Amino acid sequence: MVDLIVVGAGLSGLALAKAAASHGADVLVLEARPRIGGRALSHATAAGAYDLGPAWVWPSVQPRIAGAIRAAGLTIFEQSEAGGFVFEDEKGLVQRLPRGFAQEPPSMRLVGGVTALADAFAAGLPRSAIRPEHTVRRIALTESGVEVEAQGPAGPATLRAARVALALPPRLVCRIAFEPALPPSVWAALSAVPGWMAGQAKALALYNRPWWREAGLSGGAFSRRGPLGEIHDASLAGAAEGALVGFFLWPASLRTGRREELAGLVARQLGALFGPEAGRPRDVIVQDWAREPFTATEADATPLDRHPDYRPIAWPAPWSERIALAGAEIAPEFGGYLEGALAAAEAAYGWWRTARL
Numbered sequence: 001m002v003d004l005i006v007v008g009a010g011l012s013g014l015a016l017a018k019a020a021a022s023h024g025a026d027v028l029v030l031e032a033r034p035r036i037g038g039r040a041l042s043h044a045t046a047a048g049a050y051d052l053g054p055a056w057v058w059p060s061v062q063p064r065i066a067g068a069i070r071a072a073g074l075t076i077f078e079q080s081e082a083g084g085f086v087f088e089d090e091k092g093l094v095q096r097l098p099r100g101f102a103q104e105p106p107s108m109r110l111v112g113g114v115t116a117l118a119d120a121f122a123a124g125l126p127r128s129a130i131r132p133e134h135t136v137r138r139i140a141l142t143e144s145g146v147e148v149e150a151q152g153p154a155g156p157a158t159l160r161a162a163r164v165a166l167a168l169p170p171r172l173v174c175r176i177a178f179e180p181a182l183p184p185s186v187w188a189a190l191s192a193v194p195g196w197m198a199g200q201a202k203a204l205a206l207y208n209r210p211w212w213r214e215a216g217l218s219g220g221a222f223s224r225r226g227p228l229g230e231i232h233d234a235s236l237a238g239a240a241e242g243a244l245v246g247f248f249l250w251p252a253s254l255r256t257g258r259r260e261e262l263a264g265l266v267a268r269q270l271g272a273l274f275g276p277e278a279g280r281p282r283d284v285i286v287q288d289w290a291r292e293p294f295t296a297t298e299a300d301a302t303p304l305d306r307h308p309d310y311r312p313i314a315w316p317a318p319w320s321e322r323i324a325l326a327g328a329e330i331a332p333e334f335g336g337y338l339e340g341a342l343a344a345a346e347a348a349y350g351w352w353r354t355a356r357l
């Protein structure tokens with residue numbers, strides 16, 4: 001019987017677990033994937049780590065992210081935007097513009113990638129506190145707390161805790177069976193919340209040097225044709241190799257049918273946008289989040305036309321004493337973003353401290 005079970009070892013769950021553990025709680029983090037980080041995922045080369053999930057932070061306006069970076073002793077660098085910008089219309093007509101759209105405040109990236117933040121939170125927990133490959137399937141209320149059933153690598157496992165926090169996108173919470181059952185209104189509220197970027201996919205193209213900078217280009221582009229819709233320079237600070245990263249314009253439904261071709265189509269599009277050298281990347285890595293069952297549901301495959309208005313979701317009695325939500329999708333400020341993930345962890349930590357008194 002532990003004090004708190006946290007479901008999900010994304011940034012939100014790890015931050016919450018670390019906060020509770022550093023205040024003396026016996027915490028267990030159950031994570032479905034074999035790795036921690038959730039949507040934070042890196043591709044490593046000899047030069048360093050590239051982000052295949054979240055990459056940008058804005059510490060000048062995100063106090064929790066700023067604090068976490070400071071506490072972890074991580075270094076940030078500015079997203080490279082200097083130089084010409086490329087625009088491709090629906091018909092594939094390519095135009096070069098003298099500059100792109102400056103971001104204000106500038107987007108910053110982390111040396112070591114966003115996974116370095118996840119690793120720093122995890123380092124603040126005892127090793128045995130995180131159980132990867134444990135998919136939570138059922139949560140039952142008992143007289144003294146909660147009973148959590150997870151599918152582990154060696155079979156089903158039943159774990160007991162005084163309280164449980166669910167640090168996952170609300171639509172994934174709907175896959176867990178609750179006893180007693182949650183009221184239909186709570187299920188409806190949870191299933192209506194889209195996972196932020198859950199239906200998105202990123203492509204990373206690696207080159208031996210960022211040659212576009214020598215050509216006066218920023219590596220930035222917008223395309224109305226696809227497969228990529230928005231492209232940025234993803235090169236690492238101070239590294240000799242270069243990288244471009246793009247978000248797919250093509251929705252999940254279109255990507256699914258052409259999965260095997262995507263890397264080749266991306267290389268061809270980059271060649272059309274930036275010139276022949278761009279069409280010959282050393283490697284292309286496609287990370288399709290819509291295909292990840294521990295990030296996206298079928299409903300997330302439909303592209304969003306705007307940023308959802310994320311809000312806390314209240315749990316009814318008798319659950320409210322024993323269970324709370326965390327995760328980026330319940331934060332009213334910076335909801336969906338990394339800062340929101342940390343804000344939700346903070347709120348869940350506040351709930352846990354009050355509830356146990």
Ligand SMILES: Cc1cc2nc3c(=O)[nH]c(=O)nc-3n(C[C@H](O)[C@H](O)[C@H](O)COP(=O)(O)OP(=O)(O)OC[C@H]3O[C@@H](n4cnc5c(N)ncnc54)[C@H](O)[C@@H]3O)c2cc1C
Binds near residue numbers: 289
């Ligand atoms: C392509 C992409 C780009 C993005 N770009 C940015 C950006 O530049 N800046 C930014 O601030 N944000 C960005 N985001 C959003 C950012 O990734 C999220 O805000 C953040 O990672 C959410 O963290 P979380 O801990 O709330 O959720 P997650 O990271 O989704 O963590 C949830 C965890 O729960 C686990 N889980 C799910 N179901 C179960 C279960 N039943 N049992 C046990 N474990 C389970 C999952 O495996 C996962 O590890 C981006 C997201 C994507 C996909």
